[in-house]
Amino acid sequence: MRILVTGGAGFIGSNFVHYVFSQRPDWSVTILDKLTYAGNQENLKGLDASNLKFVKGDICDEQTVDSLVKDCDAVVHFAAESHVDNSLHSPWPFVQTNVVGTYQILEAVRKHGKRLHHISTDEVYGDLELNDPKFTEDTPYNPSSPYSSTKAGSDMLVRAWIRSFGVKATISNCSNNYGPYQHVEKFIPRMITEVLEDRKPKLYGQGQNIRDWIHAEDHSSGVLTILEKGKIGETYMIGANGEKTNKQVLELTLELMGKDATAYEQVADRPGHDLRYGIDASKLRSELGWQPKYTDFKTGLKATIDWYKQNEAWWKSQKAAAEAK
Numbered sequence: 001m002r003i004l005v006t007g008g009a010g011f012i013g014s015n016f017v018h019y020v021f022s023q024r025p026d027w028s029v030t031i032l033d034k035l036t037y038a039g040n041q042e043n044l045k046g047l048d049a050s051n052l053k054f055v056k057g058d059i060c061d062e063q064t065v066d067s068l069v070k071d072c073d074a075v076v077h078f079a080a081e082s083h084v085d086n087s088l089h090s091p092w093p094f095v096q097t098n099v100v101g102t103y104q105i106l107e108a109v110r111k112h113g114k115r116l117h118h119i120s121t122d123e124v125y126g127d128l129e130l131n132d133p134k135f136t137e138d139t140p141y142n143p144s145s146p147y148s149s150t151k152a153g154s155d156m157l158v159r160a161w162i163r164s165f166g167v168k169a170t171i172s173n174c175s176n177n178y179g180p181y182q183h184v185e186k187f188i189p190r191m192i193t194e195v196l197e198d199r200k201p202k203l204y205g206q207g208q209n210i211r212d213w214i215h216a217e218d219h220s221s222g223v224l225t226i227l228e229k230g231k232i233g234e235t236y237m238i239g240a241n242g243e244k245t246n247k248q249v250l251e252l253t254l255e256l257m258g259k260d261a262t263a264y265e266q267v268a269d270r271p272g273h274d275l276r277y278g279i280d281a282s283k284l285r286s287e288l289g290w291q292p293k294y295t296d297f298k299t300g301l302k303a304t305i306d307w308y309k310q311n312e313a314w315w316k317s318q319k320a321a322a323e324a325k
């Protein structure tokens, strides 16, 4: 099996490539990544170079995409602009990469008759009230931010290409990921590295926003399961029943790092901040037999804290730039 992984030098894409090498050592992987500020080839260190090809390039570039898709059996499409705060300041790269880039991938898989798995997010569904049932595959789309609206747009393109052109694609919508190799601009690594640099981490508003946390390795195993066993044309939710308020996550992080649970600062809330996300992954569990490994959030968070402690060289260089931004 030869797979093309777009965005494979990013957080979840690189976790997925590590997972594939550990589970399917005979597969060969080509990564197409533009190496934006969020991509880092260091994330791929230690992988068997004889089965790995890295191409620096843009998913919006028709020729590059076409030639790489032609030479693979399946595409797993992670590449995206992914940070909500960045999308509020500068939406254009989100429209370009998330919408136009996905269009180029779709046209190439259509032309060459290749299998596609498209990675999306639960943010396309908007947010939930506290007592609402969780998101399912049938929840109507209701995105809030330039990030989630461009991801919603990319999902719609995939659905249309399946229906109109018979493209052999599946889609997954996953909840918030945590784990190694996550950029320090994101909530959990930002808190951990603030504490490691002896500063108080910051909390948006009252911290009552709820996110449904899943370890990136569990996201990866969900994607591999869908790629191998998923039904063409279907959408699958990926989630591990990890709903927590941001305040709970912050307090647990402080506790695990030996700090007082109140040692943080509250700052003005993010505009349009979604209240709650929650994923019902019953379809993936019952139809494809998938199960997450990290069912205890505290264990996964502790392992993630340890990774950032042990890999200071990996995050130090990006930290100052991320905080300045």
Ligand code: NAD
Binding pocket: 006, 007, 008, 009, 010, 011, 012, 013, 032, 033, 034, 035, 036, 037, 038, 039, 040, 057, 058, 059, 060, 077, 078, 079, 080, 081, 082, 083, 097, 101, 119, 120, 121, 122, 151, 173, 174, 175, 176, 177, 178, 183
């Ligand atoms: P990330 O920002 O860490 O990585 C994105 C990667 O894509 C980077 O390596 C970047 O260089 C690359 N990239 C960006 N624009 C590109 C372009 N035009 N051409 C080629 N490569 C490009 O993102 P992530 O957190 O790893 O997210 C990966 C995917 O998973 C995204 O599609 C995102 O929407 C989805 N997702 C993320 C989460 C989460 O919690 N982070 C949750 C659910 C779904």
